[in-house]
Amino acid sequence: MEPILTFDGVTAGYGEKDILKDFSCSVGxxxxxxxxxxxxxxxxxxxxxxxxxxxxxxxxxxxxxxxxDRLSHMERAxxxxxxxxxxxxxxxxxxxxxxAMGRHPYLxxxxxxxxxxxxxxxxxxxxxxxxxxxxxxITELSGGERQRIIISAALAQTPKVLIxxxxxxxxxxxxxxxxxxxxxxLNREEGITIFAVLHDINMAARxxxxxxxxxxxxxxxxxxxxxxxxxxxLKPVYRIDLVTRENSLTASPEIVALRxxxxxxxKLNGRRVHVICGGGSGSRIxxxxxxxxxxxxxxxxxxxxxxxxxxxxxxLEIVEEKPYSPVSDKACEVNLAAACRADxxxxxxxxxxxxxxxxxxxxxxxxxxxxxxLRENAGDYTGGRADEVISNLVASGRARKVSxxxxxxxxxxx
Amino acid sequence: xxxxRIVASLLFIAGGAAVILICTFxxxxxxxxxxxxxxxxxxxxxxxxxxxxxxxxxATIIWSLRFPRSLxxxxxxxxxxxxxxxxxxxxxxxxADPFVLGISSGAAFGATVxxxxxxxxxxxxxxxxxxxxxxxxxxxxxxxxNIAKVGRQANTTSLLLCGVAVNQxxxxxxxxxxxxxSNEMRQIYFWTLGSFSARGWDHVITVLPYIAIGLIVVAVxxxxxxxxxxxxxxxxxxxxxxxxxxxxLFLVTSLMMAACVSVSGIIGFVxxxxxxxxxxxxxxxxxxxLPAAFMLGGAMLCICDTIARAVMEAEIPVGIxxxxxxxxxxxxxxxxxxxxxx
Numbered sequence: 001m002e003p004i005l006t007f008d009g010v011t012a013g014y015g016e017k018d019i020l021k022d023f024s025c026s027v028g029x030x031x032x033x034x035x036x037x038x039x040x041x042x043x044x045x046x047x048x049x050x051x052x053x054x055x056x057x058x059x060x061x062x063x064x065x066x067x068x069d070r071l072s073h074m075e076r077a078x079x080x081x082x083x084x085x086x087x088x089x090x091x092x093x094x095x096x097x098x099x100a101m102g103r104h105p106y107l108x109x110x111x112x113x114x115x116x117x118x119x120x121x122x123x124x125x126x127x128x129x130x131x132x133x134x135x136x137x138i139t140e141l142s143g144g145e146r147q148r149i150i151i152s153a154a155l156a157q158t159p160k161v162l163i164x165x166x167x168x169x170x171x172x173x174x175x176x177x178x179x180x181x182x183x184x185x186l187n188r189e190e191g192i193t194i195f196a197v198l199h200d201i202n203m204a205a206r207x208x209x210x211x212x213x214x215x216x217x218x219x220x221x222x223x224x225x226x227x228x229x230x231x232x233x234l235k236p237v238y239r240i241d242l243v244t245r246e247n248s249l250t251a252s253p254e255i256v257a258l259r260x261x262x263x264x265x266x267k268l269n270g271r272r273v274h275v276i277c278g279g280g281s282g283s284r285i286x287x288x289x290x291x292x293x294x295x296x297x298x299x300x301x302x303x304x305x306x307x308x309x310x311x312x313x314x315x316l317e318i319v320e321e322k323p324y325s326p327v328s329d330k331a332c333e334v335n336l337a338a339a340c341r342a343d344x345x346x347x348x349x350x351x352x353x354x355x356x357x358x359x360x361x362x363x364x365x366x367x368x369x370x371x372x373x374l375r376e377n378a379g380d381y382t383g384g385r386a387d388e389v390i391s392n393l394v395a396s397g398r399a400r401k402v403s404x405x406x407x408x409x410x411x412x413x414x
Numbered sequence: 415x416x417x418x419r420i421v422a423s424l425l426f427i428a429g430g431a432a433v434i435l436i437c438t439f440x441x442x443x444x445x446x447x448x449x450x451x452x453x454x455x456x457x458x459x460x461x462x463x464x465x466x467x468x469x470x471x472x473a474t475i476i477w478s479l480r481f482p483r484s485l486x487x488x489x490x491x492x493x494x495x496x497x498x499x500x501x502x503x504x505x506x507x508x509x510a511d512p513f514v515l516g517i518s519s520g521a522a523f524g525a526t527v528x529x530x531x532x533x534x535x536x537x538x539x540x541x542x543x544x545x546x547x548x549x550x551x552x553x554x555x556x557x558x559x560n561i562a563k564v565g566r567q568a569n570t571t572s573l574l575l576c577g578v579a580v581n582q583x584x585x586x587x588x589x590x591x592x593x594x595x596s597n598e599m600r601q602i603y604f605w606t607l608g609s610f611s612a613r614g615w616d617h618v619i620t621v622l623p624y625i626a627i628g629l630i631v632v633a634v635x636x637x638x639x640x641x642x643x644x645x646x647x648x649x650x651x652x653x654x655x656x657x658x659x660x661x662x663l664f665l666v667t668s669l670m671m672a673a674c675v676s677v678s679g680i681i682g683f684v685x686x687x688x689x690x691x692x693x694x695x696x697x698x699x700x701x702x703x704l705p706a707a708f709m710l711g712g713a714m715l716c717i718c719d720t721i722a723r724a725v726m727e728a729e730i731p732v733g734i735x736x737x738x739x740x741x742x743x744x745x746x747x748x749x750x751x752x753x754x755x756x
Contacts, residue, residue, distance in 0.1 A: 051650055077653025084648060091643050091698040101641050105653035109634055157652070 001028030003062075004193050005050070005080075005161050010059035012049045013217075018057065019045040021217040027161065032187045032194045034204035037214035038238055043197045046214070047165050051082055064160055077105035081154035082163045086170045087146060089138050095149045096134040099125055102156025124155035127190070128182060144175030151182070155192075162186070164196035168203070176200075180207050205229045206252040213237055229253040241313045258313050269293035269413065274339040274369070276300075276359045277348035281378065282307040285348050288411045290314055297342065299335040300327045300359055327358040336362050344370045344410070347399075349378045352386035360386045363393055371399035374407055426709050430488065433713040437484040437720040438476060445472050453477055482615045487719040487732070488712035489618070490610075490674045491684050493625045495711025496704050497667045498685030499692075500632055503639045503700065504660060505570050511686035512671050515577040515664070516554040519584035521675040524550020525605050526588050529598050539620045543605065544676040551672035554580055559664060567657050570646075607731035608679035610719050617677045628670035629708070635659060636700040643698065681733045683740045684711045691747060714740065 005027040013019040019042045027033050037043055048054035050061060050068065061068035063079045071079070081102070089098070102124065103117045113121070125131045128148040138146060147167060154162060164183065168176035184207050186192045198204040204211055204225075211228040213221040215237045221228055228234075229244050234255060241258040273289045275282050275298040282298060283306065289296050299319025301308040311318050319335040321327055327335070335358075339345045345366055352360055363371055373390060380386045393399035402410065439450045449469055453476045456466040466473050497512035505514070513519075528546030537545035558580050562572040588606070592599045632639075638659055641649045649656045688711035692703050718735040 051647070053647060053650060073650065073655045074653040077651065082651045084651070087644075087648070089644055091693070093640070093643075093698055097640070097699060098644075101644070101652050104637065104641060107637070153652075 001031065003027065004029045004064055005195060006060075006062045007046075007049075008060045008062070010046075010049060010061060011057045012045060012054050012059075013057065014054070019054075019217050020049065022059070023214070023217070023219055024059075025212055025219060025222060027193060027195050029160075030187070030191050030193055031210060032184065032208045033196070033210045033212060034208035035195065035197045035212045035214060036199075036201055036204050041214045042217040043214055044165060045217075047082060047163055047197060050080060050163060052076065074105045077157055079160045080163060081157040081159035081161075082165060083147075083151050083154050083167045085166045087150045092137040092139045094134070095130065095136050095138055095141070095152075096121065096125070098138055098149055099134075099152045099156050102153040105157060120158060121152075121156050124152040125149075127155055127186065128152045142175075143171050144178055147171060147175065147179055148182070151179070155186070159192075161193045161195055164194065164198075166197050166199050169199060176203070183207065201229070201234070202247075202252075202254045205254055206250050226253060229255060243309050243313050258310070267293050268295060271295065271344075271413070272297070272342040274298065274342040274345045275348060276335075276339075276346065276350070276362075277307045278302070278305055278350045278356060278359075280306040281348040281350040283310050285346055285374075285407065286310060286314070286316070288408065289346075290316075292411045292413070294411070297338045299338055300331045300356070324355075326355040332358045332362060335359070336365055339363075339366045340368055342369050344372060346407075347371070347373045347375075347390075349374045349376050351379045351381065353381040357382050357386055360389050363399065364389065372407070372410065373399050373401050374404065375401060376404070423705070426705060430709050430712060433716055434481075434484050434488055437487075437716045438480045440720050440724045441475070441480055442724065443472065443475050445469075445476060450476055454481060478614060482618050483610050483613055483719065483723075484716050486613050486618050486621070486678070487610050488716040489621060489625055490678050490681065490712075491688075491715025492708035492712035493621075493628065493670050493674050494681065494685035494715070495688035495707040496629060496632055497671055498687075498711075499689035499700070499704050499707045500639065500663055500667055502689055503643050504663060505574060506643060506645065507570075507574065508690070509686075510574075511682070512667070513581075513680070513682070513685070514574060515668070516558045516580035516584070517551045517668060517671045517675060518680045519581045519588070520554025521547040521551035521672065522588055522602075522606050522680060523554070523584045524548065525676075525679070526591050526602050529601050529605065530591060530595050539616065540676060544620070547676035548672050551675055552668060554584065555664070555668045555672075568660065604731060605679045608681035608733035609722070609729070609731045610678055611723070611729055613677060621673045621677055624670050624673035628666040631662065631666040632704060633701075635663060636704060639663075639700040640698070679731075679733070681715065681736055683733075683736045684715050687740050687744045688714060691744065694747060 003026040007023050007025045010023045011018055011021055023046065035043055035046065045054055049056055056069065063071065063076070068076065099121050100113060103113055103121065106117065107113065122131065125134060128151050130145065130148050130152055133141065133145060133149065138149060141149065168179050171179065180203055183194055183196065187194050196208065208225060210223065211225055212219060213228060213233065220237055221233050231242060231244055234242060240260050242255045243258065244253055244255050247254040269292065272295045275285050275296060277285065277298055278301055286296055286298060286307065297317035298307065298311050300321050301311065301318055302323040303320050304323055308318060317338065319331055319338055321331045339362065345363065347360065347363065371393065373394070375390065394401055435451065435454070439445065439447045449472060452462045453466055453469065453473050456462045457477045494512050498510070501510040501512060501514055502508060524546040525543050528543040533542060535542050535545060540548060558573065558576045559568060562568045562576045588602065592602050638654050641652050641654050642656060642659065646656045689703065689707045692706045692710055696702055696706060715732070715736065718739055719732045722730045722732040722735050
């Protein structure tokens with residue numbers, strides 16, 4: 001693939017401060033590359049270096065083999081078009097007048113647009129589906145329409161590379177999808193190279209070929225979507241707890257952001273709790289105890305279960321079993337050991353069937369820790385065997401039933 | 415140029431000529447409109463020599479007093495409107511007028527110094543007060559620009575703020591001088607209100623080159639002004655050299671304004687309102703907006719000046735008329751059209 005936009009050891013910033021540090025990256029002809037990274041990582045600055053708004057301190061940017069520094073404003077505007085974050089013009093220009101501005105880099109002073117220019121302007125509006133808006137005033141258009149007009153103006157520049165600077169930042173989900181789908185169509189059908197700064201990691205994963213990750217002004221990863229949308233790549237950059245999974249509906253990997261990473265500031269209270277849960281019944285309980293500083297373990301969970309994913313994202317100790325398999329002897333033993341190590345064992349409001357009945361019967365063997373049982377809506381699909389165990393435990397005083405509210409009190413240590 | 419634009423241009427020129435002619439016709443001494451026209455044709459193209467000679471002093475009144483004064487008012491009004499339009503585009507601010515960068519107070523300060531010192535000098539064909547005002551205007555804008563500048567770029571917000579600061583400072587100094595030099599107080603005060611009283615061909619010839627050059631340069635930048643309205647960063651993306659354009663446009667508009675202000679004093683409102691009115695009616699595209707604003711500003715000031723000299727017993731400073739006539743009309747237009755100003 002012919003490189004069209006190349007950053008070679010680019011260092012740039014405002015005043016003394018370097019925002020971008022030794023950034024190198026190459027975008028090939030016809031590629032759809034996304035640039036992601038947290039706020040302040042230097043994404044916008046990177047775009048400003050291409051447009052020449054921020055000068056380079058060292059390094060080089062080449063556009064189609066030409067040194068970007070040596071290009072005039074006009075020459076550069078013929079090669080690169082940038083779609084800005086938001087665009088709120090206060091003067092009531094008509095849509096066609098805004099799109100016509102895209103032809104400016106091709107016109108001499110006092111020269112009017114030619115037939116050819118008008119053809120290009122119309123085509124640009126056709127591509128974005130805005131031809132019917134041509135006589136409308138930009139101030140009267142919706143956010144999505146306005147963004148499509150500014151994209152048309154960028155297309156009218158007939159650029160080699162289209163750079164998007166968080167093009168959907170101020171748009172709602174409908175317009176965001178509309179714009180991203182338009183970008184993919186332009187890329188696939190018209191062969192336009194796209195270099196997009198995106199806030200939304202899932203949009204980047206869904207629409208681009210390749211993702212570049214920027215953090216603290218440095219490139220921390222660069223590769224095909226599948227290699228970047230991984231917990232080990234993204235977790236340290238965004239400092240949040242997240243899980244990645246394949247979204248079968250969009251046929252692309254995606255992240256689920258769980259919570260900001262509080263591991264560092266969480267104060268442990270020195271107590272342990274073992275949560276017996278599954279199917280999402282444990283999520284609030286796990287999170288509640290975790291947040292109050294308990295050391296939490298859970299079991300027995302099928303791998304891939306939602307409680308399992310949550311526990312894994314928090315880095316908890318998990319007693320694990322294969323999906324759709326009954327709790328094995330081995331898992332049961334580990335579960336019992338984990339329960340006995342804890343100060344308290346919680347049986348969550350989980351449905352009990354034959355495959356996880358041992359998660360309940362194990363409580364008979366737990367000696368030492370306080371056993372707390374939350375039963376509100378969950379069903380017993382074992383012909384009453386689970387309920388019998390629970391009743392006996394409660395009757396003998398070895399366990400107590402609590403409400404959700406009492407559980408919360410317990411988390412706080414009361 | 416399309417046929418439509420040629421027709422529009424001719425209509426504009428005819429309209430402007432008609433306004434100047436009618437304004438020239440009004441005045442204390444009775445001259446019929448036919449005689450007025452005859453005198454003007456005679457002086458410009460020749461012909462009607464006998465009839466004009468028979469009119470005697472009326473010919474002098476029309477040709478040496480009223481006509482140059484109307485013409486000067488028209489040119490000044492047009493220049494103010496064009497500069498107002500350019501500044502509103504550069505600053506993307508509806509409140510911008512030709513005086514935002516401190517030109518008016520700089521000129522007023524210069525004029526004050528000129529009036530108080532009253533040394534007889536002439537400079538570039540100007541008398542003492544005008545010469546001082548001209549220099550004062552240019553110095554103030556030079557200061558404002560250089561204070562606001564960071565590196566090679568002048569941020570528009572800091573330019574506006576510096577303009578405000580310099581305006582305030584110089585106005586305070588002028589007030590102080592007026593208190594101290596109480597003999598000249600009335601003269602200084604009248605100067606700041608703006609007037610075309612006793613202005614003639616000399617003044618027209620003084621300002622004409624600045625206005626002509628200024629208008630030509632602004633015309634060349636019309637398309638880029640459209641794009642600059644979109645914001646500096648957007649304009650750069652469309653290939654516009656924003657910083658260079660700003661410097662060039664500031665330079666020519668400053669010279670234009672300094673020349674105008676130095677002969678006529680400070681005339682407010684025309685430069686602020688004309689571009690707005692035109693924008694409401696024909697839209698924001700500068701190749702149409704600026705010529706129309708020139709005509710509107712010119713006509714407005716020319717008519718206001720005629721009112722100033724011909725309606726009341728004693729002549730009123732024209733700056734007062736422009737505000738009294740212009741403000742209600744502008745408010746009416748805003749209400750009637752009920753649209754955004756910009």
